[in-house]
Amino acid sequence: MYERINQYVTKCTLLTEAEIDIFNGLLEYREVPKKTILLYEGAVCNFEAYINKGCIRNYYIDENGFEVTLQFAIEDWWVSDIASFQHHTPANMFIETLEDCHLLMLSPQTKEELLAKVPKLERVFRLMVQRNLAVLQSRLFKTIATSAQDKYLDFLERYPIIPQRVAQHYIASYLGISAEFLSKVRTKLLKK
Amino acid sequence: MYERINQYVTKCTLLTEAEIDIFNGLLEYREVPKKTILLYEGAVCNFEAYINKGCIRNYYIDENGFEVTLQFAIEDWWVSDIASFQHHTPANMFIETLEDCHLLMLSPQTKEELLAKVPKLERVFRLMVQRNLAVLQSRLFKTIATSAQDKYLDFLERYPIIPQRVAQHYIASYLGISAEFLSKVRTKLLKK
DNA sequence: TATATTTCTTGTCCTGGTTCAATGCGCAGC
């Protein structure tokens, strides 16, 4: 159950067996069926979830009901609303499973306990967030600077697995275009 | 020279006098005139700069010369291309002073030394990056989901100082709209 | 196998925003 996550963490920093035991002991295992909303906008996010199996997305909804998918997460990714998790403030996004999931979860308390006992991990988490930030920066750039078609092609290249697992209109909402227009882009690409 | 930055850091964690001395001792002070490019795309970013005085922006340029401003930074902000800084890889953005600046800078080496000597700061930096990430997430959402006018109004509310200090076309490139259209949005707002 | 529900496609019309070009404005340099 813990092989994958331990591999993930030890890619960033070396841990002793004892430290790994502490880590694993603090994780809470949960199985969640698909189409479950793990976090509602307005609620406080009390988890950081590592996906051992399954697929999750988090997304925003504006006043008019318009949806924007912030992230798709599959095996070996973490999911949370960090701002809400860190500061116990109401979340401004939703988190929803798209497939049946096996998760390994930290709460704010267990995370603090973990960091207190294994301070090395502070660095791992920082690097994780940094990576996230860098990816998001370049995504913002592409969202603004490139056409729908280029965004779609870029997405396919970067995440070739995702389209096989999630519905197309979710991808549209990730790219920031309408589901209809994505369909048109696709047919145009197929004709070539 | 160090009051401001020390205040900034001690807002997040308590440091002893000795630790503060180590911290300050590792910072490199630099004055830079305006319109200086501190980092070119393709170069390796070897600094994290705290702005003691001045104004800086970082931005992307695509193949067609189209510019997107990622961030305006003024007093009490940090500027860097973290991905490039952390992994010594070529930057994919530019960093440029918009005003004469007084900077306090860390290099990858001094930062590592600092974190080794004052491990507490690992957490400060993590929280800093987390805050950045959260802001960027909601910006991406707004970029996709709201009209040019709403983005502009939101910007004014969030950063009322910036428009007094930077040219309007930079703000347009931050909002992801053309300079001409921002001008039209503004005149429309004034008529009300 | 039939039925319901969700997803995807396709067409038509519409609009927010772009592009290009012209004009005006402010201010730094000499």
Place this chain on the structure above:
DNA sequence: GCTGCGCATTGAACCAGGACAAGAAATATA
């Protein structure tokens, strides 16, 4: 006190992508 240049405004033509509607496929449910 000119001159030149970067910046902001305005207008006209254009277009990428949205909204809506209707139908076709695909998938789940029974």
